[in-house]
Amino acid sequence: MTGVFDAIVVGARCAGSPTAMLLARKGYRVLVVDRASFPSDTVSTHILHPLGARALSKWGLLGRLAATGCPPIHTYAFDFGPFTITGAPGTRDAPVGYCPRRTILDELLVDAAAQSGAEIRENFAVKDVLVEDGRVVGIKGRSKHGSSIIERAKVVVGADGRRSFIAEAIRAERYDEKPPLLAAYYTYWSGLPMEGRFETYIRDRRGFAAAPTHEGLTMVIVGWPYAEFAENRKDIEGNYLKTIELAPAFADRLRGARREARFAGVPVPNYFRKPYGCGWALVGDAGYNRDFITGQGIMNAFHHAELCAAALESVFSGARRFGAAMSEYQRTRDAGVKAMYEFTCQLATLEPPPPEMQQLFGAIHGKQKAMDDFARVNAGTISPAEFFAPENVNAITAAA
Numbered sequence: 001m002t003g004v005f006d007a008i009v010v011g012a013r014c015a016g017s018p019t020a021m022l023l024a025r026k027g028y029r030v031l032v033v034d035r036a037s038f039p040s041d042t043v044s045t046h047i048l049h050p051l052g053a054r055a056l057s058k059w060g061l062l063g064r065l066a067a068t069g070c071p072p073i074h075t076y077a078f079d080f081g082p083f084t085i086t087g088a089p090g091t092r093d094a095p096v097g098y099c100p101r102r103t104i105l106d107e108l109l110v111d112a113a114a115q116s117g118a119e120i121r122e123n124f125a126v127k128d129v130l131v132e133d134g135r136v137v138g139i140k141g142r143s144k145h146g147s148s149i150i151e152r153a154k155v156v157v158g159a160d161g162r163r164s165f166i167a168e169a170i171r172a173e174r175y176d177e178k179p180p181l182l183a184a185y186y187t188y189w190s191g192l193p194m195e196g197r198f199e200t201y202i203r204d205r206r207g208f209a210a211a212p213t214h215e216g217l218t219m220v221i222v223g224w225p226y227a228e229f230a231e232n233r234k235d236i237e238g239n240y241l242k243t244i245e246l247a248p249a250f251a252d253r254l255r256g257a258r259r260e261a262r263f264a265g266v267p268v269p270n271y272f273r274k275p276y277g278c279g280w281a282l283v284g285d286a287g288y289n290r291d292f293i294t295g296q297g298i299m300n301a302f303h304h305a306e307l308c309a310a311a312l313e314s315v316f317s318g319a320r321r322f323g324a325a326m327s328e329y330q331r332t333r334d335a336g337v338k339a340m341y342e343f344t345c346q347l348a349t350l351e352p353p354p355p356e357m358q359q360l361f362g363a364i365h366g367k368q369k370a371m372d373d374f375a376r377v378n379a380g381t382i383s384p385a386e387f388f389a390p391e392n393v394n395a396i397t398a399a400a
């Protein structure tokens with residue numbers, strides 16, 4: 001079918017496919033293009049916190065994920081050395097998270113977009129953005145057969161990740177930027193049972209985390225400050241294993257396990273981008289990126305896909321003007337993540353917590369309600385602004 005699409009979505013993973021799916025479900029004509037084909041992996045670990053799972057559930061996709069054999073995660077444990085804070089990360093209606101391989105999750109999302117009526121073109125690389133009278137009106141790209149193709153739409157949505165071609169092409173304004181703070185590498189292990197737990201180990205300027213994923217494997221990611229990135233990449237395996245030795249009991253468990261994949265990792269910058277302009281929008285990492293230490297990216301992509309799709313729908317239906325709908329999308333997105341952005345960037349430095357924070361962690365330890373809340377903060381279930389509010393901190397320390 002040719003003609004003008006309502007939306008062309010560039011990028012078909014966690015942000016792009018849900019945006020396309022939600023618009024297509026409302027009856028809009030959507031084209032999704034991605035230079036990748038699916039199933040395929042990407043450099044990213046893949047903790048999906050309970051509120052991310054809740055989005056899948058709302059879209060009717062959680063059962064499909066569970067049916068792939070992805071183990072649910074009901075407990076988050078934060079090991080500080082002298083003590084461990086262990087809590088439940090979810091809510092009553094979204095009690096568990098997952099750690100699905102991106103090969104499986106992303107394909108599931110692409111399929112859902114296609115089943116909702118979006119047209120999907122894989123192996124399609126966008127090479128240019130068409131602009132007429134200062135307005136984005138379409139894309140020019142190359143298909144898998146090498147032919148050059150032009151497609152037009154009312155709106156072009158860049159869901160093309162943190163190196164977004166669309167954002168660069170239309171020079172989207174960046175704000176509240178912070179440089180890369182953390183360097184980390186991950187791989188997969190067999191013979192390392194996790195019993196439904198996501199475990200994080202926090203040591204001096206070092207940290208690592210482990211979570212169970214598909215096919216009986218456990219993903220283990222190890223990090224150090226970005227200042228050590230260049231030096232430590234000379235011996236990734238040595239530095240990875242040396243960091244794990246900082247938690248001897250876990251190191252013992254790892255000795256009984258077998259590494260099943262190569263190491264992967266990439267440091268990322270932290271930023272917001274203005275997510276809309278004349279004829280274009282951004283969603284997912286293309287519009288907002290934060291360090292991966294708190295594993296918010298997939299869940300944020302889901303939530304921002306919902307916000308972006310709802311704003312575009314209100315424009316397509318004639319209910320609202322583009323500028324009003326999209327500026328509200330930007331405001332809601334930013335307000336929803338701001339406190340977590342600051343918390344994440346602070347954690348990503350791997351600096352030892354200040355004394356008052358260490359005192360708070362000590363006070364939380366052993367009190368189940370406070371430990372659950374701490375797990376929920378890290379899962380993005382409750383906001384750090386709420387948890388670290390003076391009244392709450394005072395209540396926790398007084399109870400201790």
Ligand SMILES: Cc1cc2nc3c(=O)[nH]c(=O)nc-3n(C[C@H](O)[C@H](O)[C@H](O)COP(=O)(O)OP(=O)(O)OC[C@H]3O[C@@H](n4cnc5c(N)ncnc54)[C@H](O)[C@@H]3O)c2cc1C
Pocket residue numbers: 010011012013014015016033034035036042043044045046047048124125126127159160161162164165184265266268283284285286292294295296297298299301
């Ligand atoms: C090391 C690391 C660990 C992470 N760990 C976690 C974690 O545990 N939990 C979590 O929630 N998040 C994690 N993240 C973040 C998470 O990966 C991202 O937030 C998420 O992938 C964002 O999805 P997206 O759809 O916006 O972008 P992406 O997943 O980057 O998808 C962008 C898509 O756009 C396509 N594309 C790009 N350019 C073009 C073009 N010109 N033409 C056509 N297609 C194009 C790409 O092929 C790609 O498929 C991690 C990230 C890193 C780097």
